[in-house]
Amino acid sequence: MAGGLTEKQFAHRVYDSLQALSCPLVQDLYLQEDESMLELLCRPSVLRTDILTWICRRINPKFGASKVMSAESKDPDGLEKKMAAIGQDLMLCKADDLDLIKGNASPQRQLQFLEQLCDVIPGFRKSAGHRTGVEMLLSEVFAAENLPHLREMLQPALDPWPAHIEVLHEVSEWAQKPREEFxxxxxxxxxxxxxxxxxxxxxxxxxxxxxxxxxxxxxxxxxxxxxxxxxxxxxxxxxxxxxxxxxxxxxxxxxxxxxxxxxxxxxxxxxxxxxxxxxxxxxxxxxxxxxxxxxxxxxRYWSGVEKHTLPDQLEEITQRIENVVSQLNT
CATH class of the missing domain: 1.10.287 (Helix Hairpins)
Structure with missing residues (x-):
């Protein structure tokens, strides 16, 4: 194993590298178990082929052009041969090593091949803690031991105050000392x-x-x-x-x-x-x-739930006084 890691730990490290590269095919999976990561990266599947194709396109933007796609339609293994050719150019595998490309080789060899491909992607810097803070937070939130707490947050026992009640509460706090501030x-x-x-x-x-x-x-x-x-x-x-x-x-x-x-x-x-x-x-x-x-x-002056200027406030008070006087006269 690479660096004394088990197959599951090695798969976890390769999976983290794909997340650090912002691979769209793994960002929405939120896998937590090492066994699931190992199965994704080492078992033949359409998703595994798509991930390998995405890596090859990051290495060589011309990979997957129209001429290549037309050649693939004639040869069932055309895509795998193109990937093997890229691996041969990088001296990571042989041109006829299709079992490695299709996922039929040993997990250790597949993981090592995927990790080496990720290392040569332009702009990728490998580090022990390359996972972003957001990804680590999501991993922690969606961990198996935290799922009960997550369900409790999504469905709280006590409903929050309605929006209009919160606004009135904030207004009452600010209205207690308007003269102290102004x-x-x-x-x-x-x-x-x-x-x-x-x-x-x-x-x-x-x-x-x-x-x-x-x-x-x-x-x-x-x-x-x-x-x-x-x-x-x-x-x-x-x-x-x-x-x-x-x-x-x-x-x-x-x-x-x-x-x-x-x-x-x-x-x-x-x-x-x-x-x-x-x-x-x-x-x-x-x-x-x-x-x-x-x-x-x-x-600066509160009237109801809104603030008004001093002339507007005086005009409103004057209007109220005139209304009261008119009612008393009638």
């Missing part, structure tokens, strides 16, 4: 207004500089910096040209507590703070605008 727009606007007021309270400099409208003016900042630069350049030039000869002491050093630096620093800080506030306000306004747009266009 807060009311008025609550969202109110919380945004509160956050803006708290942010304004934290910016004390806004209230202190109300009387100075140019506190955040970029032109005022540029003017202060240019004024400082001009004064320093004028003094430096005057000192070098006129005052140095009359001074017997070292050149004066500028104090770090000069008021102009403090003013420049304050204006820079105020300008940066204002830019950050404008950025945050723009982002918050964009978020509020986007959320309001979604409330107007996207269905």
């Amino acid at each position: 807060p009311d727009v008025s609550d969202l606007l109110q919380s945004t207004q509160t956050e803006l007021e708290q942010l304004q309270l934290k910016c004390d400099f806004l209230n202190s500089d109300e009387q100075n409208p140019s506190a955040f003016s970029p032109s005022s900042l540029r003017l202060a910096a240019a004024d400082l630069q001009q004064q320093m350049m004028t003094f430096s030039h005057l000192y070098e040209t006129d005052l140095r000869v009359y001074c017997s002491r070292d050149a004066p050093s500028f104090s770090t507590e000069t008021d102009i630096f403090q003013r420049v620093h304050q204006k820079l800080l105020a300008c940066n703070t204002e830019l950050e506030m404008h950025k945050e306000i723009t982002e918050v306004s964009g978020s509020v605008n986007e959320e309001t747009k979604h409330l107007q266009t996207q269905p």
Whole structure:
């Protein structure tokens, strides 16, 4: 036996190779017993001949052409001779070895011949675990010990819920917390207004500089910096040209507590703070605008078993109120 396998194990391996090759003649058989596989592959039958013909066509696509079929109609053994010729070309058998082709040889020799033919099929890679996951799952499900469980699944004792009951159950679960997922727009606007007021309270400099409208003016900042630069350049030039000869002491050093630096620093800080506030306000306004747009266009509120947009929901509520009022008046 090949690799110490028994005839049944060898037949199982060849059968798995045919499944890995997606042979349509064995894919729908779902054989589980090794003995059934051995009988399929080694006993003469029309199905065995068809499987061998399919393998030869995979090896040589020209096998089974019209000329070959016309020759077979004249010679009863024409098809078997063509298969034997392919086997001879592959050095797997002799041209007159028709017993091997018809299935009259020993099982060991037939299985070895079939396995060698499968190995030369283009694109086939033999491996110990070449069976796909789907095939292994089907083999497990249709195993003899699992058939009682399969029948129980196909015919359950408790019938499942009807489709409309399942839909109502899912709707009831989603309808329990619509406000938690989609807060009311008025609550969202109110919380945004509160956050803006708290942010304004934290910016004390806004209230202190109300009387100075140019506190955040970029032109005022540029003017202060240019004024400082001009004064320093004028003094430096005057000192070098006129005052140095009359001074017997070292050149004066500028104090770090000069008021102009403090003013420049304050204006820079105020300008940066204002830019950050404008950025945050723009982002918050964009978020509020986007959320309001979604409330107007996207269905978020349940009515019955369907979701509706906010305008549709308000229109429906208004219509209900008008109907109730009209009934009370009548």
